[in-house]
């Protein structure tokens with residue numbers, strides 16, 4: 001009977017160690033979420049995530065109207 005109890009304790013320790021070891025990566029992901037680069041609209045100066053911005057060469061715009069407005073000014 002004692003043998004089975006020791007086996008159970010050993011299994012619990014191994015399971016606990018495995019669980020403890022597998023947790024940190026998820027912790028790191030929560031502490032360091034992927035940060036998106038922020039860009040500034042070349043027309044109105046609003047800050048927005050790069051994925052939401054319209055890129056035109058090195059410049060970014062918050063919407064198509066601002067992109068066209070700057071293109072009209074430039075040419």
Ligand SMILES: [Zn+2]
Pocket residue numbers: 041042043044045046061062063066
């Ligand atoms: Zn804008």
